[in-house]
Amino acid sequence: MTQPGNSPASRDIAYHLHPYTNLKTHETAGPLIIASGKGVTVTDESGKEYIEGVAGLWCTSLGFDEPRLVEAAIRQMRTLPFYHAFAHKSHEPAIDLAEQLIALAPVPMSKVFFACSGSEANDTAVKLVWYYNNALGRPQKKKIIARQKAYHGVTVAAASLTGLPNCHRDFDLPISGILHTDCPHYYRYGEPGESEEAFATRLADNLEALILREGPETVAAFIAEPVMGAGGVILPPETYFAKVQAVLAKYDVLLIADEVICGYGRTGNMWGSQTYGLKPDILTSAKALTSAYLPLSAVLVSDPIYRACVDESAKIGTFGHGYTYSGHPVSCAVALETLNIYEERDIVGHVRALAPTLQRGLRSFRDHPLVGEVRGIGLIGGIELVADKATKQAFDPSLAVGAKLVGFSHQHGAILRPIGDTIGFSPPLIIQSEEVEALLFRFEKALADTADWLVREGVKIG
Template structure:
């Protein structure tokens, strides 16, 4: 009895507050304790192996156990384990990474601000947008628009941008000056007889109406993921970004591309902006920037914004924003090595080779009686389940079909993610092989059939 009470699982339940977890259920089920990992595989404390079909949290792009990243961190820790970028100080790794990012980023990026997570990068973008508009004499231009089902993080401001109810409920969010517009999910929100292009046109028109309703002199920025990740792997309808960008430019509304999930190869291009023809004023990145080996994120801003911010800091006397660990030298060193590996191993070519295989395998589920839509590109995808294929009716949320599928897949040796609307997300490490994709998809197929049989049995 004493051993069970002092086991790692029991101590976890007692002491650890878990993100995105039903804490009451956790007291009963306990955690999956992951002890080691290699490549696309992780192993729990009982020795069972799983394909990590979500690359952790969409982030471990080079898989687990990449020795070059481990050595980059160790080498930097020996030379300069910590220093900061405050008050005119810097270090060479930060300089090198900022220059590298500005050279490879979409748009005309002039400067980089380092942070530690995607949430912090997006939070910083909001602050910078407000600061910038004050700097250029537009103190009323402060409202920010994002999209329903979009995900931009969990700080107070970034969670306000996020368009998902569970990120707002009982947190007293969203805060003032942040609002939401249409979710660009054609399968769910396209009208009968409406083409994707017509749907995109309607959303662009709705965006313009919203800007006019709010007052163009008050709307400062629009945040968008190239592919909406945590909201369910929602791809933009055809011509969407081509139609909304002229609206933003017409009213001088900044476009912030949240590349936290899509950046660094996930879609088959280095950035999702390239995949979908986005020309941003700001770009946020994290996750695959360091293959998640150490926490680091970055906000890249256009040269015009950088210049205005610089002049305003001169007027005030300082730029009063920053984090203790902004540009942490070890994290930066790992990020630099990660970018080198992407180039040397031509990770983009690999994604373009294996991505179509994953997409083809996932689309085999389209005819399954539980599946409404299969969507994705490159090495990101989702299978959305429905109670009725003809009407697209979703399952009763009380049935928790998505979580049940996620747990059934785990029992079959595949770690995946349930997203809103009972869609199961796939986002494996970019190094995954075709045979490993087959193992991942086959494990999910077993889970899908098991849950379908259980639902039929319960309904009988």
Template sequence: MTARTELSSTDIKSQIHPYTNLALHETAGPMVITKGEGVYVYDDKGNKYLEAMAGLFCASLGFSNSRLADAADRQMRQLPFYHSFGHKANEPSIRLAEKLLAMAPVPMSKVFFANSGSEANDTAVKLVWYYNNAVGRPQKKKIISRFRAYHGVTIASASLTGLPNNHRDFDLPIDRILHTECPHYWRNAQHGETEEDFATRCATALEQLILSEGPDTIAAFFAEPIMVSGGVIVPPKTYYAKIQAVLRRYDILLVADEVICGFARTGNMFGSQTFEMHPDMITCAKQLSAGYLPISALMVNDKIYQALISESKKIGTFGHGFTYSGHPVAAAVALETLKIYEDEHILDHVRDVIPHFQKRLQALAGHPLVGEARGQGLIGAVEIVADRESKTPFAPEFGVAAQVGVNALARGVITRALGDTVNMCPPLITTKPQIDLLFDGIESALNDTLPMAKT
């Protein structure tokens, strides 16, 4: 085996890093992670960190699961690649599709595989348009997402994303993508408004948008069960019941983005179950393979699949797909991931540790820098504010939430600051003692940041 050589300063600055201040990166450089073990990772200096974000909401089984490594090795040696074009298939992708359909929270007909949540959501947009052409509604093409939503970074999925920095100077969003209110009760509710009243107002605003655009032009509504990357926005009580009533009234498809919420994260196998959503399409990724290999899936109901059949018959083909759709190694790892969830009773474990996680999260609500502590399942966030009573945020240039993340790192905890929030989304295998380590680190980081924030 060739010995690993030390990386030079040129080596570590040879990439364009996603979601990174590239100007700052020129001088700061990256933190190089070299090893993972359970819920911990190690940098190239030997420092150990508790990974409170499961990487990017995905490493559900931690960073050293041998069953997943073995599954990849076996499949790599048997059939390292084959495509799904032109009536071809491989056994792992067939079995994975069957497994996903059996697990789906509502009846689904078929599965399309891609390589990322962005690609799955991008495909869903294309199929929404394709479907409405097939059923003779060529004007019913507009898609509604929400402010602060996150659905990906391809051109269509980034347009669905409702975060300004994903649009600025990328010339986004594209035409036919609309946004409605973010259902953040703490931030957006009016004085004296109950959660139920706020949910009614959100549904009314959605209906008004539909009516102003014309119901015959609105095709679909995209929604994450919890808006995680937008700040862990948990919907208010009755929100999805009222939203879905509006969608049914105007024959509008519901696409559930389960890329982060899927596979036990919210205390059910799918976030759609937690919030009683009944989608026509479901996208999933991340924890589908525990983050070990890139793979995503789009599940569609039979109404949509029948339209795909009729259009491909008319055209002569279904003109969409990726070289790596249903990649056999990625599919084998994903299939093994789902088996591990069952064999090791991961959902039961998650339900057992959720109360402790949420108790420790809510204990941070009393900190002087925290306006709101919010979460559901094994997802949480604290919103950093300059003044709790008025909910006034710090000026962005102060970077206070980012500083909390820096201080947490110094305490051995990796989290992620997104705007004014500090997010937590640990691996599903996290234990109660590790949850205590996580929140002890976050609390210390808040205390470390307080003097800087109050000057």
């Protein structure tokens, strides 16, 4: 084979298989190579600086150069760089972190199981639901309901829960026993003249109808993100979760709260469950747990689920689930320091104080001819681009308008996230007011560039 050049870009194309990337395009377009980071900015190999408007992948909550997290990792590396939690083994970082997470939980929880990613956490939640119902002698009660446009990861079970077609296509997913109900996006799926509350009622009724069609004795759990992230930053309509939880309680269906994006302050509370009144039986989290400095995820389970697992493991002889890196001591040490910083610096209070600046700034674009809807809460937001504001007509997907805008934003020194034609904002939680204003200004320039490009392409807008 032809040897690649020595540049990072040529070696990347030669050897690196990228996630969530058009692999054919990548062979010619190549990567944007990030060389360093400081605060809310990152710098590429040429020295160009960008405001990281999505905190990496919704995750780098404390920015890109927090020395306390680095030092926490070094200290733990020197003391105990690895140990596992199999077969009655443990170590203090995992014990301390589990204790803190139980204390922080939005509802009473009993135990914490550690994994390495949000996908693994949600896979674990699926297995726990199945194990729980087997322990209770309900082998038929196994189906799990997720939602269209949900994102729960890309391992086999988690990708099946995910309600995005490209996570299923040609991977032979979803697996059996995974169902999907309505996406709660009022702007896109509300009927003419239908109020948000009426929309929420209709979706709850549809959920109940699905459970009845399948048979309540076969439906085990419902999984939901408080705010849907990779599906387009979709906020629940008014009264939605109250109505949904009433249905779940009626048919003895567990609630899994996927807090992978929302957890640790993003919505203006420690948990999105607190923001929207969820009372989960299982809660999954990751990302901002370590400010993404090291891989770690956590699954919090209620006492009834834990007790059933105890009984079943006694019958079988073991609880046959776990990962080599479950509760890795270095990751746990970094997570503990992350939680300490959240408390000491009142990061949740900072989010609440700064959220109006971001949300007002995003909403200032509502009248732009390309903008169909602006949505957000806390320090997360989405701007949906449309071809026609009056009819909500979307652009032809082949135009890839969202990706084009994000390309323009790179030119202006901002990294944003295209979710189809919705532009996602989720900056590090430490961002300051002037940095929010700078991010919005750079987005505004990219939006103007996108409008000019569409005009040159002969695409009618407005």
